[in-house]
Amino acid sequence: MFRVxxxxxxxxxxxxxxxxxxxxxTDGQFGFINTxxxxxxxxxxxxxxxxxxxxxxxxxxxKSWGYINRKGEWVxxxxxxxVKAFHSGIALAxxxxxxxxxxxxxxxxLAQVQTDKYYDFSDGMAIIRxxxxxxxxxxxxxxxxxxxxxxxxxFQNGHSKVLEGGKWGLIDxxxxxxxxxxxxxxxxxxxxxxxxxxxxxxGLIIDGQFKEIPGxxxxxxxxSTEGLAFAKKDGQLGFIDAQGNWVIEPQFDKxxxxxNGLAPVMKDKKWGYIDTNGQVIIDYQFKDAETFSKDxxxxxxxxxxxxxxxxxxxxxxxxxxxxSSVNFGALFGASExxxxxxxxxxxxxxxxxxFIKPNGEVLGNTWFENLELxx
Numbered sequence: 616m617f618r619v620x621x622x623x624x625x626x627x628x629x630x631x632x633x634x635x636x637x638x639x640x641t642d643g644q645f646g647f648i649n650t651x652x653x654x655x656x657x658x659x660x661x662x663x664x665x666x667x668x669x670x671x672x673x674x675x676x677x678k679s680w681g682y683i684n685r686k687g688e689w690v691x692x693x694x695x696x697x698v699k700a701f702h703s704g705i706a707l708a709x710x711x712x713x714x715x716x717x718x719x720x721x722x723x724x725l726a727q728v729q730t731d732k733y734y735d736f737s738d739g740m741a742i743i744r745x746x747x748x749x750x751x752x753x754x755x756x757x758x759x760x761x762x763x764x765x766x767x768x769x770f771q772n773g774h775s776k777v778l779e780g781g782k783w784g785l786i787d788x789x790x791x792x793x794x795x796x797x798x799x800x801x802x803x804x805x806x807x808x809x810x811x812x813x814x815x816x817x818g819l820i821i822d823g824q825f826k827e828i829p830g831x832x833x834x835x836x837x838x839s840t841e842g843l844a845f846a847k848k849d850g851q852l853g854f855i856d857a858q859g860n861w862v863i864e865p866q867f868d869k870x871x872x873x874x875n876g877l878a879p880v881m882k883d884k885k886w887g888y889i890d891t892n893g894q895v896i897i898d899y900q901f902k903d904a905e906t907f908s909k910d911x912x913x914x915x916x917x918x919x920x921x922x923x924x925x926x927x928x929x930x931x932x933x934x935x936x937x938x939s940s941v942n943f944g945a946l947f948g949a950s951e952x953x954x955x956x957x958x959x960x961x962x963x964x965x966x967x968x969x970f971i972k973p974n975g976e977v978l979g980n981t982w983f984e985n986l987e988l989x990x
Contacts, residue, residue: 652979691721807837
């Protein structure tokens, strides 16, 4: 009996802790809805931000910032002039004069850190600056990468892009080089080999060696899970594989990532979709188009507004919406927040926002003044 009770208790606790919530505003007040479209935290805040690390920034009527948990309770009472999101259990806050780190109790932490500027944590690491050079600390405030780089990007997938002596490379969280700083450009660690530039040559780092892709003018990171990246040659875009072979010859004006076996491509100002063999599956007909989601639907713009098609090219949700760029990656960027995410897509109709389901039904039959993605 105890085992059954304990199991149920653990499930209930996990569900409460892990439930995703979306920031929404109605009548000028911010609250949070659940994935059923119901208010989980009723509108009551003058301002608020989406959840990160299970806490969300919120402002009271006195225009002071604090943090709430997923029950809507103040975990850190409003007391700051401004705050940033929690990452790795640490956030930045200011009293209006100085920025400093705080823990999840709202207490100042890592006060011993020596830095000319404070940076957010990412992937358990934060940049520190000493004059013109940067390094990294961990969540205990220990300097794990001494300031010796001219530039550094926040850690992503366990690695950071760094500039040293005018050359780019990649380091891990110990400061060891995954890629030595000897390149004129470097990509991120993603779903394939690292993209790099050496002089005017563009290529891939395969087994620690630079392999030039002849004629390539630019190569984008392997952000798709389907083993292909897009690249430019002679002003046109095509796709290469992880060995650097052109598997779809450059012939497109614009392209976006493969997903569910299809990729949006543009020719003569019209978008269509190709498969991984380069065959046109959905004809060129749209003013704009995005990648397919796991639900098998893709946002398209037949005319002035957005709708959704299935993998046969049928318009299954009427083109009557605006859709924020939050849902989509930049033209040549990568984002998983495209179209439908876990069965919901954020859309705008006139001046109001809502989530719709794959059948076009509006979640909770409710529209909001503002609406963010579920976190």
